[in-house]
Amino acid sequence: MNDRNASQPNPFDSAEPLPHERPLADYARGLRSGAFTARASIDACLARIELERALDAFTYVDADGARASAQAIDLQLSANVDVGPLMGVPIAIKDLYAVTGMPLTAGSRVDVADRAPREGTLVNALKRAGAIIIGKTRTTEFAFGAFNPTHPTSRNPADRSAHRMPGGSSAGSAVAVAGGLCGIAFGTDTGGSVRQPAALCGIAGFKATGGRLPMDGVFPLSQTFDSPGWFARCVDDLTVIWTLLSGEPPARVRAIDAQVFGVPDAHFFDALEPDVAQAFELAQRRLAAAGARIVPVKLPSLADLDTAFGAFLGAELVGFLGRDRVTANLAQMDPVAAARIAPGLALSADAYIDMRMRFAALAQAATRAIDGVDVLITPTCPCVAALVEGHEATADAAAWSRESLRLTRPANLFGFCGVSLPIHQLIGSLPVGLQLLARGGDEAKLLAAAASVERLVATPAGSPSRAPQ
Secondary structure, eight states, X not given: OHHHHHXXXXXXXXXXXXXXXXXXXXXXXXXXXXXXXXXXXXXXXHHHHHHTGGGOOEEEEOHHHXXXXXXXXXXXXXXXXXXXXXXXXXXXXXXXXXXTTSOOOTTOSSOOGGGOOOOOHHHHHHHHTTOEEEEEEOOOGGGOSSOOTTXXXXXXXXXXXXXXXXXXXXXXXXXXXXXXSOSEEEEEESSSTTHHHHHHHTSEEEEOOTTSSOOTTBOOSOTTTOEEEEEESSHHHHHHHHHHHHOOOOOOOOOGGGOEXXXXXXXXXXXXXXXXXXXXXXHHHHHHHTTOEEEEOOOOOOTTHHHIIIIIHHHHHHHHHOHHHHHHHGGGSOHHHHHHHGGGGTOOHHHHHHHHHHHHHHHHHHHHHTTTOSEEEEESOSSOOOBSTTOOSHHHHHHHHHHHTTTTHHHHHHTOEEEEEEOGGGTTOSOOEEXXXXXXXXXXXXXXXXXXXXXXXXXXXXXXXXXXX
């Protein structure tokens, strides 16, 4: 064992990508062939985290635990024991997931230790598959919004010259992947909290349908709309995680000209920033040129969108935290989070139940509306990453959060699953995301469609695109 470790060069000294920055399939081959050890990979990963402390992606790094886990992985490999597809992969976890031995604050100054769940099914499954949980990533308070002016904000790696919004609430997880600090990072998505930061940071992000994967062990914002999600550098890696956690085999990746893409109505194309509009138009042209059938889709009214992500979410969080705790601690909460939680204190039980019934009917209508299309395509976020400076006032912070999430929230309301893919390479701008949505339960089909689209849009304008294999 010691000889194997001693014989390995430090991959951090190489100009090549670090082991954890490679696709999961490449990482697995390298680890099992002896090209690097799990310990060398983790050491390089931890060194990168230390070097990139200014990104402020992590609230807690378990360096000793990660090294011990890596040592155990190397011993297993030496004994020809293979525990799964994530063996030795460094994974970061949003500070809403319980991980044994790590703190859970839900991004809040309020003491929520008595409400913190125990380590749950998803984290257990990652560990059993050989993943190494390296630490907790920064989230906005209770995951309620995309920006907290009174809490630290991770730095978006897409612009090293300025402090730009990374998105949220899963900000730290998006930054950790975009900044090369881990292999995969987990977040949660209630109204776009994975897809929107994926778009703003220029990486791939996936959210499952609500209820498809267990959420025990995850601090909830909304038991109605929450779903787990994760970030990666490519769709193939998103798919590896889905296959592992769901037990569902991957769907076949079909040719673009065998698929039907739906483009929904005006809400998704109102007031787009020029770079977003241009990148989406070029992506759509590539799809059409490759033979995709692109059809208009009329979704149900979104008149209930503000209600769903206002008082309703506030009421669910109040129900979990407890009314007395919320009222006693509103003053120490971030003002954006407090302002969003407060309406939940006044929502009556009969109004809450009526809303739940209405949202369920909307989801059924939305599923019927997309019958006949494989996936919907829209921009993920109507804007590129804004500067943090200028959004310190509560009203400005809340307005940016509301605007930047308005294209992702419908998927949660309608019960869809979703992916965001980077498409800014088509125009050379700050990151822009392409959102792909599918009916609830069609995760494998969605990921296969995303893989075919990724191959088509991955190259810059003027470069030959890669046709699906």
